[in-house]
Amino acid sequence: MKLYDYEQAPNPRRVRMFMAEKGIEMPVEQVDLGTRAQLNDYFVAINPFVAVPALETDDGEILTESTAICHYLEGLQPEPNLLGTTPLEKGQIMMWDRRIELEFMAGIAEAFRNSNPNFVSRSVIGTQNFEQIPDLVDRGIARAHAGFEMLNDRLGEAEYIAGNRFTIADITAFIACGFARWIRLGPADYHANTQRWLDTISARPSASA
Ligand SMILES: N[C@@H](CCC(=O)N[C@@H](CS)C(=O)NCC(=O)O)C(=O)O
Structure with a gap:
């Protein structure tokens, strides 16, 4: 897996904090929003919604939306539970x-x-x-x-x-x-x-x- 991130931005930080709570580590690639790198062809091909965070799964699928990424990660690693049990x-x-x-x-x-x-x-x-x-x-x-x-x-x-x-x-x-x-x-x-x-x-x- 790989996380497309921008360290200063709030939404990718939601995913990083979620990962830290679960002890999940993965390679992280910075997309420099300061230079509008999210609009470069390279990144548009990865995420046509031109935003971070984006998660690339081991199968090469791309997930976007912080909450959706967190749901995926909780599915892979249920504990500690952060999304509810009942x-x-x-x-x-x-x-x-x-x-x-x-x-x-x-x-x-x-x-x-x-x-x-x-x-x-x-x-x-x-x-x-x-x-x-x-x-x-x-x-x-x-x-x-x-x-x-x-x-x-x-x-x-x-x-x-x-x-x-x-x-x-x-x-x-x-x-x-x-x-x-x-x-x-x-x-x-x-x-x-x-x-x-x-x-x-x-x-x-x-x-x-
Ligand atoms: N609803 C999206 C929002 C993502 C979002 O707003 N990302 C910002 C960084 S916090 C971004 O990539 N902005 C790119 C831009 O401003 O063009 C999510 O929850 O992940």
Whole structure:
């Protein structure tokens, strides 16, 4: 297997942290998004969706989408379980993972990609060069703030995002918190539940993946 990665980017880091939790190692190839290497013919042939992460299986198949790659890896190496065991737990974990990605991480991306000069004509990933829309920056920031509220409320109800144990939903939320720093946002002082949880997750060896 081989992982196509870009060390600084949040989505490949989700997969690296997942791999670290499971002790999975594989060759990693950096795709330099800084020089738009994802648009080079070489990489377009590998992933026509021009994004990382992408995983090449031992059979030469290509998988994209962080969560899909993690599902594949969990299938290969079920322990430690990060995606749930019972039907209910699987549903709960995926529910929280999706909510964090769609309501929190996507808001951060909206603010970042519509404001950063390196993303002119690249405000949306993919092969179509969508122009930035400056009006989306404030909306993205508001969505990111709402995401921090959601996170803190949830962590007042449960020790971890999806319940009483560490799962992929914690990985997505932890990486989203790091991504928020790219738009100079973080948990508020009164987000004590989030601070407690961040301290716990940061202490895991996988946090440095
Ligand atoms: N939904 C995809 C998103 C992947 C994604 O957004 N990747 C970013 C890096 S974090 C990327 O490759 N961007 C390329 C670009 O901006 O053109 C996933 O979960 O893997």
